[in-house]
Amino acid sequence: MSIIPLAGVIGSPVGHSKSPLVHGSWLQDYGVRGHYVPLHVEPDALEQVLRAMPHMGFVGANVTIPHKEQVLALADDVSPVAARIGAANTLTFGADGRIHADNTDGYGFLANLQQSAPDWRADGGPALVLGAGGAARAIIVALLEAGVPQIRLCNRTHARAAALARDFGPQVVVRDWSERAQGLDDLGLVVNTSSLGMVGNPALDMPLDGLAADALVTDIVYTPLMTDLLQQAQDRGNAVVDGLGMLLHQAVPGFERWFGHRPQVTADLRALVLGQ
Numbered sequence: 406m407s408i409i410p411l412a413g414v415i416g417s418p419v420g421h422s423k424s425p426l427v428h429g430s431w432l433q434d435y436g437v438r439g440h441y442v443p444l445h446v447e448p449d450a451l452e453q454v455l456r457a458m459p460h461m462g463f464v465g466a467n468v469t470i471p472h473k474e475q476v477l478a479l480a481d482d483v484s485p486v487a488a489r490i491g492a493a494n495t496l497t498f499g500a501d502g503r504i505h506a507d508n509t510d511g512y513g514f515l516a517n518l519q520q521s522a523p524d525w526r527a528d529g530g531p532a533l534v535l536g537a538g539g540a541a542r543a544i545i546v547a548l549l550e551a552g553v554p555q556i557r558l559c560n561r562t563h564a565r566a567a568a569l570a571r572d573f574g575p576q577v578v579v580r581d582w583s584e585r586a587q588g589l590d591d592l593g594l595v596v597n598t599s600s601l602g603m604v605g606n607p608a609l610d611m612p613l614d615g616l617a618a619d620a621l622v623t624d625i626v627y628t629p630l631m632t633d634l635l636q637q638a639q640d641r642g643n644a645v646v647d648g649l650g651m652l653l654h655q656a657v658p659g660f661e662r663w664f665g666h667r668p669q670v671t672a673d674l675r676a677l678v679l680g681q
Contacts, residue, residue, distance in 0.1 A: 411462045412663045413442040415454070416469035420445075423678055424467050427656050430677055431668040439664045448472065452479050459498040465663040466496045467656070473539060480506035490543045495659045510540065511547025513655025518623065520654070520670065521646040525621045527551035530593030534558050535585065535611065537566040540625055541598040545569075549576060553594070559585040560599075589616040595638070597624040602632040609634050613641060624648050630679065649675060 414424040420443065428441035444466070446454050451472055458466065468476050473492035477483055480493065481503040487493040493506035518525055532553045534541055537560035545556055556577045560566035563581060570577040580587075589595075595616065601609035603626045611634055613622070622638035627648035635645040653670045661667040 407438075408462055410439045410464040410663060411442070412439065412465045412467075412659070413444045413463065414467040414469060415444045415446045415451070415472055417445055417447050417471060419443045419469065422467075422469060423652060423681070424469075424656060426678060426681055427653060427674065428660055430674060431660055431666075432664070435666050435668065437664045437666050446472070448475065451475055455479055455496070455504060456502070459500075459502040459504075464498055465659060466498075467659060468494050468496060476504075476506055480504045482506070484508070486511065486546065489546050490539075492539050492542070494655065495662075497659075497662050507658070508543060509655045509658045510543035510651070511550075512658060513651045513653070514544050514625070515547050515551055516654035516657070516670075517648075517650030518621070518646055521650055522621050522623075522644050525594070525644070527553050527593075530591055530617065530620070531555040531557055532594040532596060533580075533585070533589070533592055535595075535597045535601075535609070536560055536599030537562070537569045538598065542569060544596060544598055544625075545573060545577060548594075549573065557588075557592075586612040586614070589613065589620070592617050592620045595620060595622045595634075597626065597632070597634055600626065602626050602634055604628045611637075613637055613643070616641070616643060618642060619644075621646065625651055627652060649678065653678070 414422045425443050432439050476493045482505040484507040487506050487508040490508045493508050495507045495509050497505045532548050557580050558566045559580045561582050566579045570579050600606045621644045623646040624632045624634050625648040626632050630647050639645050
């Protein structure tokens with residue numbers, strides 16, 4: 406009898422994660438044998454849990470807050486992308502128990518843009534990135550590798566943005582938060598990677614006066630789906646992309662590695678996740 410592969414999402418807390426819904430839907434839709442479960446793991450138990458999982462039938466796992474950085478030190482192999490970002494969100498377990506760590510957040514971000522705004526070109530102009538947390542780091546790596554000529558990084562705490570920019574060289578230029586709405590006329594992309602504008606968080610005050618008419622505006626926040634930033638951009642005629650697609654697309658590589666089938670991000674999947 407063949408072993409049914411197991412995968413899951415590791416976090417603390419983990420109850421909010423949409424990953425079980427997404428992967429469970431794909432398993433059912435494609436008739437793939439397997440299970441995907443949420444796993445609440447405290448930081449001091451992370452290594453013990455990870456070392457045990459390959460011997461329990463697990464073929465991989467997603468990783469969410471607060472474990473994304475810690476798993477890099479525990480992994481046996483780290484992808485170049487995860488190493489550059491400094492965090493991992495996707496683990497694959499070898500038959501010998503080895504742990505391979507990868508980061509698919511940047512992939513998910515770009516795949517979302519390509520699906521939702523196929524006319525956007527990476528080389529079409531600089532990108533303004535708002536926020537300097539872990540998501541910003543993954544997105545900056547993805548944008549630079551895609552060919553965006555310059556990243557203008559803006560964060561409420563200047564020192565944090567400056568520290569992030571030092572890791573990426575002269576293509577990443579730091580702007581003071583007070584200057585975030587200046588010099589928008591040549592941008593090809595505006596990205597909010599911060600939690601500003603999310604339900605329960607302060608609003609994002611980002612005037613778009615002077616933004617290039619053909620610039621794309623996207624927000625990784627997906628609660629609400631249409632943030633104030635996206636609504637403002639849409640009202641002035643700019644193309645917009647919401648943040649839900651990034652969540653869905655970043656899950657694709659892991660599912661394919663663990664269960665042997667490459668899933669599709671569809672309108673039905675979006676509707677399912679939005680309905681929960």
